[in-house]
Amino acid sequence: MLQLAHFAFIDPSLAAEVNRxxxxxxxxxxxxxxxxxxxxxxxxxxxDITVDVRGRRLPSEGGWLSFHGKLGVKAGEDVLFITVDSQGWDFPSHTGTQAAWGDGSLQW
Incomplete structure (x- = not known):
């Protein structure tokens, strides 16, 4: 597990629910x-990134969720399953739908 900061695409209307x-x-x-x-x-x-919170898939449209946590990755068939235990939450105003993968980090 790595202690990293990342960005994930998330609908900002779910911010209140997530923060509760x-x-x-x-x-x-x-x-x-x-x-x-x-x-x-x-x-x-x-x-292309989609996000599940507590097993619920969130739409890949809306705003960005910035979080800090521990990153773990395991490979599946043509899919990477990435788990992040979040420790900090913020909703900066960025746009975009793709992330480059490299050196153990997600970079927008």
Missing amino acids: MPEDSRTLHLRSTLNYSSITPPDQPMY
Whole structure:
């Protein structure tokens, strides 16, 4: 597990619901399916990110959820399952739908 800061795409209308959760239950499960952007060389894979909070999939539209926590990754068939135990929450105003994957971090 790594102590990192990341960004995940999340609908900001769920901010109040998420922030009412006890901190020790704020676990995100990010499911990323490999794809290649038309402007990205094939050797630089891109990932579309969806977010589950307590097993509930959130829409990949809206605002950004910034969080700090522990990152763990395990590979499935064409999918990476990424678990983050969040310790801090914020909703900065960024836009976008893809994240580059490299060196154990998600970078928007």
